[in-house]
Amino acid sequence: MKKAVVLVSGGLDSTTALAMAKAEGFDVYALSFDYGQRHARELAAAKRVTAALIVCRHITVHVDMSSIGGSALTATIDVPKGRSLAEMDRAIPVTYVPARNTIFLSIALAWAEVLGSRDIFIGVNQLDYSGYPDCRPEYIAAFERMANLATKAGVEEGVRLRIHTPLIHMSKAEIIRKGMALGVDYAVTWSCYDPTAAGRPCGRCDSCLLRQKGFSEAGLTDPLLATKNL
Amino acid sequence: MKKAVVLVSGGLDSTTALAMAKAEGFDVYALSFDYGQRHARELAAAKRVTAALIVCRHITVHVDMSSIGGSALTATIDVPKGRSLAEMDRAIPVTYVPARNTIFLSIALAWAEVLGSRDIFIGVNQLDYSGYPDCRPEYIAAFERMANLATKAGVEEGVRLRIHTPLIHMSKAEIIRKGMALGVDYAVTWSCYDPTAAGRPCGRCDSCLLRQKGFSEAGLTDPLLATKNL
Numbered sequence: 001m002k003k004a005v006v007l008v009s010g011g012l013d014s015t016t017a018l019a020m021a022k023a024e025g026f027d028v029y030a031l032s033f034d035y036g037q038r039h040a041r042e043l044a045a046a047k048r049v050t051a052a053l054i055v056c057r058h059i060t061v062h063v064d065m066s067s068i069g070g071s072a073l074t075a076t077i078d079v080p081k082g083r084s085l086a087e088m089d090r091a092i093p094v095t096y097v098p099a100r101n102t103i104f105l106s107i108a109l110a111w112a113e114v115l116g117s118r119d120i121f122i123g124v125n126q127l128d129y130s131g132y133p134d135c136r137p138e139y140i141a142a143f144e145r146m147a148n149l150a151t152k153a154g155v156e157e158g159v160r161l162r163i164h165t166p167l168i169h170m171s172k173a174e175i176i177r178k179g180m181a182l183g184v185d186y187a188v189t190w191s192c193y194d195p196t197a198a199g200r201p202c203g204r205c206d207s208c209l210l211r212q213k214g215f216s217e218a219g220l221t222d223p224l225l226a227t228k229n230l
Numbered sequence: 231m232k233k234a235v236v237l238v239s240g241g242l243d244s245t246t247a248l249a250m251a252k253a254e255g256f257d258v259y260a261l262s263f264d265y266g267q268r269h270a271r272e273l274a275a276a277k278r279v280t281a282a283l284i285v286c287r288h289i290t291v292h293v294d295m296s297s298i299g300g301s302a303l304t305a306t307i308d309v310p311k312g313r314s315l316a317e318m319d320r321a322i323p324v325t326y327v328p329a330r331n332t333i334f335l336s337i338a339l340a341w342a343e344v345l346g347s348r349d350i351f352i353g354v355n356q357l358d359y360s361g362y363p364d365c366r367p368e369y370i371a372a373f374e375r376m377a378n379l380a381t382k383a384g385v386e387e388g389v390r391l392r393i394h395t396p397l398i399h400m401s402k403a404e405i406i407r408k409g410m411a412l413g414v415d416y417a418v419t420w421s422c423y424d425p426t427a428a429g430r431p432c433g434r435c436d437s438c439l440l441r442q443k444g445f446s447e448a449g450l451t452d453p454l455l456a457t458k459n460l
Contacts, residue, residue, distance in 0.1 A: 062294040068341045099340035102380045106336045110329035111298045133385040142379050146372035150332045155363040 001027040003117035004164070005108045008032050008058070010045025012211060013167055015189045016179040017123035018053055020166045023182055029115055030058040031108055035100070036066030041199070045190035052188050061107055065097065079194040081204040085213070088206050101134035105143055105163065113151045118161050125167040125175065140165050172214025180220070187223035201225070231257040233347035234394070235338045238262050238288070240275025242441060243397055245419045246409040247353035248283055250396045253412055259345055260288040261338055265330070266296030271429070275420035282418045291337055295327065309424040311434040315443070318436050331364035335373055335393065343381045348391050355397040355405065370395050402444025410450070417453035431455070 004026035008014045021028055032046040043060060050058040101124065108120045124135040133139060144163045153159040167175050179186065191211045192201035201208050201224065215222045234256035236248045251258055262276040273290060280288040331354065338350045354365040363369060374393045383389040397405050409416065421441045422431035431438050431454065445452045 059297050061297055062292060063337070064292040065337075065340065067289050067291055068337070068344055097340075098343040098382070099336055099377075099380055102336040102339060102376070103333070106329055106332040107293070107295075107298070109332060110295065110327075113328040114298055133382055134380045136379070139376070139379040142372070142376035146332070146369070146376045147329075149366070149369040149372050150329055150364045152328070152363055 001025070002119065003027045003029055003056075003112075003115050004119040004121055005029050005031055005112045005115065005117055006055075006121040007104055007108055007123065008046045008049055009123075010042045010047075010049055010190050011123075011207075012172075012179070012186060012189050012191055012214070013123035013125060013175060015049045015053070015123075015184055015186070016175050016182075017121045017164075017166055018049065018055070019179055019182040019184045021119075021121045021164070022053065026119060026121075028053075028055040029111065029117065030055045031104075031111060032058065032060040033104055033107070034060050034062045035097070035103075036064060041190050041192075041195055045188065048188040052185060059111075063103060063107070065100075065103070068098065079202075079205050081194075081202065083206060083209070085209075088209075099134070101132075101139075102143065105147075109147050109151065109161070112161065113153045116153075118159055119164060120161070121164045121166065123167050124165050125170055125172075127169070127171050135168075137165070137168055140168070171217070172210055173217035176214050176218045176220060180218075185223065187227050189224065231255070232349065233257045233259055233286075233342075233345050234349040234351055235259045235261055235342045235345065235347055236285075236351040237334055237338055237353065238276045238279055239353075240272045240277075240279055240420050241353075241437075242402075242409070242416060242419050242421055242444070243353035243355060243405060245279045245283070245353075245414055245416070246405050246412075247351045247394075247396055248279065248285070249409055249412040249414050251349075251351045251394070252283065256349060256351075258283075258285040259341065259347065260285045261334075261341060262288065262290040263334055263337070264290050264292045265327070265333075266294060271420050271422075271425055275418065278418040282415060289341075293333060293337070295330075295333070298328065309432075309435050311424075311432065313436060313439070315439075318439075329364070331362075331369075332373065335377075339377050339381065339391070342391065343383045346383070348389055349394060350391070351394045351396065353397050354395050355400055355402075357399070357401050365398075367395070367398055370398070401447070402440055403447035406444050406448045406450060410448075415453065417457045419454065421454075 004021045006018045008030045030050045148154045191207045193205040193207050194202045234251045238244045238260040260280045378384045421437045423435040423437050424432045
């Protein structure tokens with residue numbers, strides 16, 4: 001079996017990317033990050049996801065990005081609420097974490113080299129990407145090119161590493177339909193940037209709003225909202 | 231003053247790169263990594279270096295690469311000793327840490343964006359680089375290209391980020407002479423991969439051997455070896 005390193009945040013997109021990697025016949029090595037997120041719910045969701053979808057191994061790497069700051073997700077900046085899609089599209093939001101995908105993909109690259117894997121999956125998508133520069137195809141292509149010059153496997157053994165972005169051109173609704181077709185139970189995933197004191201999704205941050213729009217356009221109900229014990 | 235993020239390991243090369251960034255008129259923001267190295271001497275040296283050379287700020291970011299493994303520097307693989315330069319050149323050694331410079335530069339990129347800096351310095355060099363793929367100019371150029379597609383600063387503000395590698399074509403002897411000319415006291419630096427129980431450099435790992443060769447070719451004595459209290 002071919003091995004793939006799959007970045008798993010516990011969200012809807014990375015969970016679908018994981019299901020797609022499995023459907024392509026890869027043995028999945030799931031990689032999550034404890035990077036100073038303001039809440040630990042994402043990591044709990046990542047554990048539920050990798051248990052539900054069954055992976056060969058799941059590791060969580062600690063990267064202390066809080067010492068760098070610069071984002072509403074790691075620092076004490078307020079998460080914006082109730083923005084329209086037009087507002088989200090206008091500028092890169094304060095929830096943008098500087099160079100996050102670059103850091104995550106770099107560590108995935110290291111693990112892939114150790115595992116002897118030539119394939120990394122990341123659930124970025126360009127349509128509903130909320131303006132993050134490191135979700136664009138030209139960025140991914142440049143990362144892949146750099147990665148193939150960076151490693152011992154690439155230089156000594158001529159191993160050609162590929163960054164898979166199966167969701168990059170899909171809408172949130174298409175992602176959800178694809179995941180459902182592959183048997184994903186989205187009740188185990190988590191998207192909200194700023195949960196309520198009671199531990200429910202806030203329903204008003206960009207991530208909640210994009211998730212709602214996706215389920216709505218897919219004509220489905222979000223099973224997470226029907227879950228009593230989050 | 232322009233701000234530069236400088237990667238500082240506490241070794242001879244990064245210390246010289248720091249001195250060169252200062253000589254070019256940059257305000258230096260020094261960045262070190264606690265990445266599961268087998269010994270903490272490097273980090274102590276990085277603190278001595280940034281104190282001696284005076285920087286605006288010095289942070290140490292924790293990245294838990296020990297969970298990934300794959301290197302004699304982070305795992306329980308023996309560090310090779312007493313190798314000739316020909317042996318060092320033959321293959322990438324077990325002290326190679328998978329994707330290390332990629333991970334370090336990615337975090338430097340994040341910090342540079344937060345600081346509003348357009349300049350990152352890394353003390354890689356191609357001649358005495360012991361066969362590490364991520365010390366080659368083509369790798370650095372590919373990283374720089376990727377970095378300029380990765381960040382909000384690059385995409386929204388058209389900021390052009392540069393990766394400076396002032397040592398890339400220098401020999402160890404040239405690096406040492408350059409640092410001496412800039413007033414660097416190499417007694418505060420540390421290079422050994424595998425210090426003795428008494429806390430002295432082993433004198434036989436690749437890093438010690440390249441350092442000795444450098445001082446010898448520069449016609450100088452390594453002040454670290456004359457230091458009693460390491």
